[in-house]
Amino acid sequence: VQLAEMSDFVRLGLAPQPLVVLDTKTKFANVSVQYWARIGMPVSAETMQYVKMGTFSPERIRSTFGGCDHEVLGFASMFGAFDPKPLSSVDPGWVVGDKPGLYWLDQWTLPALLTPAPRVDAIASTVAAQIAGGKPFACVHLRRGDFEEECERYMTEARSGQPRTWLLSHLENGFGCWQSDEEIVLNMQAVFKSEGGRMPLYVATEHSDFLQAEAFRTFNISTLATFAAQLEALQSSPSLQTIAAALLDQLICARADTLLLNVFSTFSQLVMGRIGLRRAGQFGWVRDLSPAQQSEVGVRIRFLRRINPFERTRLL
Numbered sequence: 001v002q003l004a005e006m007s008d009f010v011r012l013g014l015a016p017q018p019l020v021v022l023d024t025k026t027k028f029a030n031v032s033v034q035y036w037a038r039i040g041m042p043v044s045a046e047t048m049q050y051v052k053m054g055t056f057s058p059e060r061i062r063s064t065f066g067g068c069d070h071e072v073l074g075f076a077s078m079f080g081a082f083d084p085k086p087l088s089s090v091d092p093g094w095v096v097g098d099k100p101g102l103y104w105l106d107q108w109t110l111p112a113l114l115t116p117a118p119r120v121d122a123i124a125s126t127v128a129a130q131i132a133g134g135k136p137f138a139c140v141h142l143r144r145g146d147f148e149e150e151c152e153r154y155m156t157e158a159r160s161g162q163p164r165t166w167l168l169s170h171l172e173n174g175f176g177c178w179q180s181d182e183e184i185v186l187n188m189q190a191v192f193k194s195e196g197g198r199m200p201l202y203v204a205t206e207h208s209d210f211l212q213a214e215a216f217r218t219f220n221i222s223t224l225a226t227f228a229a230q231l232e233a234l235q236s237s238p239s240l241q242t243i244a245a246a247l248l249d250q251l252i253c254a255r256a257d258t259l260l261l262n263v264f265s266t267f268s269q270l271v272m273g274r275i276g277l278r279r280a281g282q283f284g285w286v287r288d289l290s291p292a293q294q295s296e297v298g299v300r301i302r303f304l305r306r307i308n309p310f311e312r313t314r315l316l
Contacts, residue, residue, distance in 0.1 A: 015041040021050045110285035111277055116251060120244070124251035127227045131252075132200040138191055139253035140260040141267055141304075142184060144207040151177035154264065170263055174316030176306040177264040181215045183307045186315050188219060191260050191302060202256065204249035204267070224248060250274050256299070263303040275299060 019033065036043045051064050094101030099108070116124070131137045154177055157163050163171075176183060192198050200220045203211060208223045224231070224245055231244070250267070253259060254274035261268035269287060276286035279297060286293070294301055305315040 010039050010041070016043060019043050019045075019048045021048050105285070107280070107284040110273075111280045114273070114277060114285070115280075116247065120247065121251060123230050124248055124255065126230055127224075127248070128202075128252050128255035130227065130230075131202050131222055135200075136195075136257040137200040137202055138195070138258040138260060139256035139271070140184075140188065140191075140201050140203045141249075141253065141262050141265065141271070142179065142203055142205045143262055143265050143267070144205055144210065147265070148178050151264065174305045175263045176304045177262070179304055180307070181210070181213055182312070183304070183315075185215050186307060186313070187260060187302075187304050190305075190315060191258060194300070194302070195258055199258070202252060204253055206245070224252075254278055259299065259301045261301060261303055268303070272301070 015036075019036070033043050033045050033048075096104040128137075154167055158167060158171055179187065188201065191201075198220070200222065203221055203223050205211075205223065208225055211221055211223065231248075246267075250270050251274060253271045255278075259271065261271060272289050273285050273287070275289060275297060276283035283293070283297075289297070289299070289301060308314045308316050
């Protein structure tokens with residue numbers, strides 16, 4: 001296997017002939033060919049080949065794809081390739097060295113791949129300490145931008161009469177995908193009520209202009225933009241600029257005492273994974289945090305809920 005940075009790969013001009021889609025049944029998987037077009041390698045959707053892969057092991061790769069007859073093997077989505085639970089079982093024959101495959105993945109591989117560079121982690125620690133002067137604070141994840149369209153697609157699916165099981169479960173439990181200002185305020189107030197009082201809020205969002213609205217002026221809110229001075233250290237590193245904001249939001253939120261997350265967003269799953277990675281010897285990579293695990297690490301996790309349409313001062 002030859003690894004290359006994407007910019008170096010694009011310069012080779014090697015477009016994939018077939019486009020492989022790992023049929024992982026992962027709930028957030030979103031198959032699209034737009035990415036390939038954006039990097040100058042348009043691929044037809046008709047070339048997609050859906051394949052099943054229980055585990056991402058060399059043996060399973062060989063049995064799934066057969067011989068290597070192509071210069072380039074293009075994946076439409078790798079999301080879920082390393083996520084065998086909860087929708088599929090772990091192959092009992094999946095062993096790496098003398099370790100069970102999932103243990104090797106969660107305790108060794110993902111911590112090695114995803115542990116942030118010390119300089120980036122230090123910035124996250126500095127920002128987290130400044131948010132509340134070392135006192136408890138809450139992280140609130142509010143998706144904006146194109147997520148509104150994504151949420152509408154979920155609602156369309158829910159109304160279709162044939163929604164996926166996980167989507168129906170989220171909606172029946174009152175969880176919300178896209179929040180109005182009114183719903184955001186109610187969710188923030190619910191956090192204060194559960195925590196026994198008001199506390200500083202760090203909002204992880206890709207667009208923070210909406211937080212200037214009158215509805216949010218009574219809250220002690222900060223965002224990554226609040227700490228622009230601390231981020232100047234990253235500007236000299238071009239490779240970090242495109243991912244710095246999302247990565248730092250994850251790392252800062254992983255240091256919060258209380259989290260208000262969006263169950264429909266992969267960011268929320270990544271934050272919980274980051275919490276596990278910060279205690280790699282105890283947990284390693286995690287896909288969620290049970291109430292018992294939350295108690296063990298001293299964090300409380302809530303998910304954004306929808307407003308009650310019959311009593312708009314309350315959440316479902």
